[in-house]
Amino acid sequence: MRSFLITITRDPLGLAGAVLTSSAAILFAILYGIELVGIDGGGPYRGIITFLVIPAVFLLGLLLIPVGIWRERRRERRAQERGEAAPGFPVIDLNRSTTRKMVLIVAALTAVNLVILSLGTYKGLEVMDSTAFCGAACHSVMDPEYTTYHRSPHARVKCVECHIGPGADWFVKSKLSGSWQVVSVAFNLYPRPIPAPVHNLRPARDTCEECHWPEKFVGDRFKVNTHFEEDEANTEVKTVLVLKVGGLQEGRSHGIHWHVDPDHVVRYRADEKRQTIYEVEMTDAEGQVTRWSGPESESAEAAAAAWRTMDCVDCHNRPTHIYRLPGEELDAALLEGRIDSSLPFIRREAQKALEVEYPSHEAAREGIAAAIAGFYEAEYPDIARGRAEAVAAAAKATGDIYAWNVFPEMNITWGTYASHIGHPDMSTEVGCFRCHGGDHETADGETIAIDCGTCHSLLAEREENPEILQTLLD
Ligand code: HEC
Ligand code: HEC
Ligand code: HEC
Ligand code: HEC
Ligand code: HEC
Incomplete structure (x- = not known):
C-alpha cells in the first residue's frame, strides 16, 4: 500500500490522476446520495452530470494513474542504474507546527474545493434545464419552436418536461442524440425544417401524463368558434358545437378520449409522417381484436411499417408548437x-x-x-x-x-406542421379523418365511426346570429 501510494503520487501525472479519481468519487457519492434520499431539483440534467460527466472524469483519472506508475518505475530504474537509493515516502511529521499548519490548510482548501464544485455543478444543472437554454442557445434553429411555444398554453412548462421527462435513463437517449444535434448545428448539417413527427419522443405516459391523465373526466366541451367572412363588412359568423371529449366516467370510457383509456389499446401502422394510415387495430378489455385496413394496406410500405400504440400526441401533436393557418x-x-x-x-x-x-x-x-x-x-x-x-x-x-x-x-411555411386535432377542410391527410374518413374497413366491411355525431353535435355553422347563442345568453 505504502509503495503504491509513493508510486502513484510522486509522478505529477499519477498525482493528477489520483486527485481526479478521488474527487470524482466523492462528488459522485454526494450526488448519488442526493438522488437516493429523493431530493428533487436539477431536473433530468442532474443525471447527465452524475452518471456521464463525473464517471468520465473518474475514468480519465484512472487512466492517468498507470501512466504515472509507468513513468515513476522508469525513473526508479534509472536512479538504480545510477546507483542511487530509491526515493522514499515524504515524511509528514505532525510534531512540527509548520507541517500541522500545512495539513490544515490543505484540508481546508480541499473542503472549499468540494463546496465550489458541488455548487457549480448544481447551478450548471439549473441553467441547462432552463427553457432559454433549449430555446435560445441554438437561436435560429429553435426559433420556430421557441416562438410558437411562447404563444401556447404550455408557455410556462419547461422544454425538458415534455422532451426528456423525469428519471435517469432517458437522459442518456436524449443526450446522445443531443450531442449529435450540437455537432449538426455547428457544421450546419441539420435538416430544414426539423422533421416531424419526432419518432424518438418519450411516450406521453411519462411526460404529458405527469400533468394530465386519461382517467380525468373532461366531459362535453361547448365551443363557439368565431370566423369572419371575406366580404366588404368582414361579417362575423359563429360555429357552435359540443365536442364529446369524454374520458373515463364511472369506470367506463366514452367520447374522444376513449382512445387513451388504459383498458384497451388502439394501434396503427402508418408512413413516416403518420399521414397515410395503413391499418388500425383495437384490442378491447376482453382481449378481442378488431382490425381495419385502409386502401394502401397491401403495399410494400405498409408491410415495412412498425405498429405504434396511439397516445396523446397522435391527436395533440401540436400541444405547444402550434402553427396556425x-x-x-x-x-x-x-x-x-x-x-x-x-x-x-x-x-x-x-x-x-x-x-x-x-x-x-x-x-x-x-x-x-x-x-x-x-x-x-x-x-x-x-x-x-x-x-x-x-x-x-x-x-x-x-x-x-x-x-x-x-x-x-x-423552410417552414403555412401548413408545414399540421395539427391533427379536427379535420381541416374535411381532408383525410391530416387530423381525425386519417382513420375516421370512411376508407378503413374490417373484413366484414365495417368502417371506423364516420357519423358526424360521433365526435360533436353541430349546433350552428357559420351563422351570423345563431339561435342557440341567443337562447343561452338571454
Ligand atoms: C407540452 C409539451 C412540450 C413542451 C413544453 C415543448 N415541446 Fe417540443 N414538442 C412536443 C411534441 C409533442 C413534439 C412532437 C410533435 C410531433 O411529433 O409532431 C415536439 C416537437 C419538437 C421539435 C421538433 C419539430 C416540431 O416542431 O415538431 C423541436 C425542435 C422541439 N419540440 C423543441 C422544443 C423546445 C426548444 C422547447 C422549449 C422552448 C419545447 N420543444 C417545448 C412537446 C413539447
Ligand atoms: C408540467 C406540466 C405539463 C405537462 C408535462 C404537459 N402539460 Fe398540457 N397543460 C399544462 C397546463 C398548466 C395547461 C394549461 C391549463 C390552462 O390554461 O387552463 C395545459 C393545457 C393543455 C391542453 C389544453 C389546451 C387548451 O387549448 O385548452 C392540452 C390539450 C394539453 N395541455 C395537452 C398536453 C400534451 C399532449 C402534453 C404532452 C406532450 C402535455 N399537455 C404536457 C401542463 C402540462
Ligand atoms: C383521439 C384524439 C385524442 C387523443 C388520443 C387525446 N386527446 Fe385530448 N383532446 C382531443 C380533442 C379533440 C380535444 C378537444 C379539443 C378542443 O377543445 O378543441 C381534447 C382536449 C384535451 C384537453 C383539454 C380538455 C379541457 O379541459 O377542456 C386536455 C388537457 C387533453 N385533451 C389532454 C390529453 C391527454 C393528456 C391525452 C393522452 C393521455 C389526450 N388528450 C389524448 C383529442 C384527443
Ligand atoms: C389511428 C386511428 C385513429 C385516429 C387518428 C382517430 N381515431 Fe377515433 N377511433 C379509432 C378507432 C379504431 C375507434 C373505434 C372504432 C369505432 O368506434 O368505430 C375510434 C373511435 C372513436 C370514437 C368513439 C368512441 C366511443 O365512445 O366508443 C370517437 C368519439 C373518436 N374516435 C373520435 C376521434 C377524434 C375526435 C379524432 C381526432 C382528434 C380521432 N378519433 C382520431 C381510431 C382513430
Ligand atoms: C372523428 C371525429 C369527428 C367526426 C366524425 C367529424 N368531426 Fe367535425 N370536428 C371534429 C373535431 C375534433 C373538430 C375541432 C373542433 C374545434 O376544436 O374547434 C371538428 C370541427 C368541426 C367543425 C368546426 C370547424 C370550425 O372551423 O369551426 C365543423 C363545421 C365540423 N367539424 C363538421 C363536421 C361534419 C359536417 C362532419 C360529418 C361529415 C364531421 N365534422 C365529422 C371531429 C369530428
Missing part, C-alpha cells in the same frame, strides 16, 4: 381587435398578403404593409388618409402573424 390567425386577430374589423375587406386583403412568399420576416412585414396600404390608397382613398393609423395597425398585426408562423430560414 392564415385564416385562423386572422379570425383571432379580428376578434381580439388587433385588426380593426371596420376596415372594409381587411379579412380578404390580409389573407392575400399573407399567402405571398417572402424571403425573411423583415421583407414580409414591409411587403404586407405595402400591400395593405396600397389597397386602401387605390380603393378607399378616404380611409387611407383619414384612418391611416388603423390601416398601419392592421398591417403590423398581419406582419406579426407571418412572423409567428412562417420561418423562411428553416
Whole structure:
C-alpha cells in the first residue's frame, strides 16, 4: 500500500490522476446520495452530470494513474542504474507546527474545493434545464419552436418536461442524440425544417401524463368558434358545437378520449409522417381484436411499417408548437381587435398578403404593409388618409402573424406542421379523418365511426346570429 501510494503520487501525472479519481468519487457519492434520499431539483440534467460527466472524469483519472506508475518505475530504474537509493515516502511529521499548519490548510482548501464544485455543478444543472437554454442557445434553429411555444398554453412548462421527462435513463437517449444535434448545428448539417413527427419522443405516459391523465373526466366541451367572412363588412359568423371529449366516467370510457383509456389499446401502422394510415387495430378489455385496413394496406410500405400504440400526441401533436393557418390567425386577430374589423375587406386583403412568399420576416412585414396600404390608397382613398393609423395597425398585426408562423430560414411555411386535432377542410391527410374518413374497413366491411355525431353535435355553422347563442345568453 505504502509503495503504491509513493508510486502513484510522486509522478505529477499519477498525482493528477489520483486527485481526479478521488474527487470524482466523492462528488459522485454526494450526488448519488442526493438522488437516493429523493431530493428533487436539477431536473433530468442532474443525471447527465452524475452518471456521464463525473464517471468520465473518474475514468480519465484512472487512466492517468498507470501512466504515472509507468513513468515513476522508469525513473526508479534509472536512479538504480545510477546507483542511487530509491526515493522514499515524504515524511509528514505532525510534531512540527509548520507541517500541522500545512495539513490544515490543505484540508481546508480541499473542503472549499468540494463546496465550489458541488455548487457549480448544481447551478450548471439549473441553467441547462432552463427553457432559454433549449430555446435560445441554438437561436435560429429553435426559433420556430421557441416562438410558437411562447404563444401556447404550455408557455410556462419547461422544454425538458415534455422532451426528456423525469428519471435517469432517458437522459442518456436524449443526450446522445443531443450531442449529435450540437455537432449538426455547428457544421450546419441539420435538416430544414426539423422533421416531424419526432419518432424518438418519450411516450406521453411519462411526460404529458405527469400533468394530465386519461382517467380525468373532461366531459362535453361547448365551443363557439368565431370566423369572419371575406366580404366588404368582414361579417362575423359563429360555429357552435359540443365536442364529446369524454374520458373515463364511472369506470367506463366514452367520447374522444376513449382512445387513451388504459383498458384497451388502439394501434396503427402508418408512413413516416403518420399521414397515410395503413391499418388500425383495437384490442378491447376482453382481449378481442378488431382490425381495419385502409386502401394502401397491401403495399410494400405498409408491410415495412412498425405498429405504434396511439397516445396523446397522435391527436395533440401540436400541444405547444402550434402553427396556425392564415385564416385562423386572422379570425383571432379580428376578434381580439388587433385588426380593426371596420376596415372594409381587411379579412380578404390580409389573407392575400399573407399567402405571398417572402424571403425573411423583415421583407414580409414591409411587403404586407405595402400591400395593405396600397389597397386602401387605390380603393378607399378616404380611409387611407383619414384612418391611416388603423390601416398601419392592421398591417403590423398581419406582419406579426407571418412572423409567428412562417420561418423562411428553416423552410417552414403555412401548413408545414399540421395539427391533427379536427379535420381541416374535411381532408383525410391530416387530423381525425386519417382513420375516421370512411376508407378503413374490417373484413366484414365495417368502417371506423364516420357519423358526424360521433365526435360533436353541430349546433350552428357559420351563422351570423345563431339561435342557440341567443337562447343561452338571454
Ligand atoms: C407540452 C409539451 C412540450 C413542451 C413544453 C415543448 N415541446 Fe417540443 N414538442 C412536443 C411534441 C409533442 C413534439 C412532437 C410533435 C410531433 O411529433 O409532431 C415536439 C416537437 C419538437 C421539435 C421538433 C419539430 C416540431 O416542431 O415538431 C423541436 C425542435 C422541439 N419540440 C423543441 C422544443 C423546445 C426548444 C422547447 C422549449 C422552448 C419545447 N420543444 C417545448 C412537446 C413539447
Ligand atoms: C408540467 C406540466 C405539463 C405537462 C408535462 C404537459 N402539460 Fe398540457 N397543460 C399544462 C397546463 C398548466 C395547461 C394549461 C391549463 C390552462 O390554461 O387552463 C395545459 C393545457 C393543455 C391542453 C389544453 C389546451 C387548451 O387549448 O385548452 C392540452 C390539450 C394539453 N395541455 C395537452 C398536453 C400534451 C399532449 C402534453 C404532452 C406532450 C402535455 N399537455 C404536457 C401542463 C402540462
Ligand atoms: C383521439 C384524439 C385524442 C387523443 C388520443 C387525446 N386527446 Fe385530448 N383532446 C382531443 C380533442 C379533440 C380535444 C378537444 C379539443 C378542443 O377543445 O378543441 C381534447 C382536449 C384535451 C384537453 C383539454 C380538455 C379541457 O379541459 O377542456 C386536455 C388537457 C387533453 N385533451 C389532454 C390529453 C391527454 C393528456 C391525452 C393522452 C393521455 C389526450 N388528450 C389524448 C383529442 C384527443
Ligand atoms: C389511428 C386511428 C385513429 C385516429 C387518428 C382517430 N381515431 Fe377515433 N377511433 C379509432 C378507432 C379504431 C375507434 C373505434 C372504432 C369505432 O368506434 O368505430 C375510434 C373511435 C372513436 C370514437 C368513439 C368512441 C366511443 O365512445 O366508443 C370517437 C368519439 C373518436 N374516435 C373520435 C376521434 C377524434 C375526435 C379524432 C381526432 C382528434 C380521432 N378519433 C382520431 C381510431 C382513430
Ligand atoms: C372523428 C371525429 C369527428 C367526426 C366524425 C367529424 N368531426 Fe367535425 N370536428 C371534429 C373535431 C375534433 C373538430 C375541432 C373542433 C374545434 O376544436 O374547434 C371538428 C370541427 C368541426 C367543425 C368546426 C370547424 C370550425 O372551423 O369551426 C365543423 C363545421 C365540423 N367539424 C363538421 C363536421 C361534419 C359536417 C362532419 C360529418 C361529415 C364531421 N365534422 C365529422 C371531429 C369530428
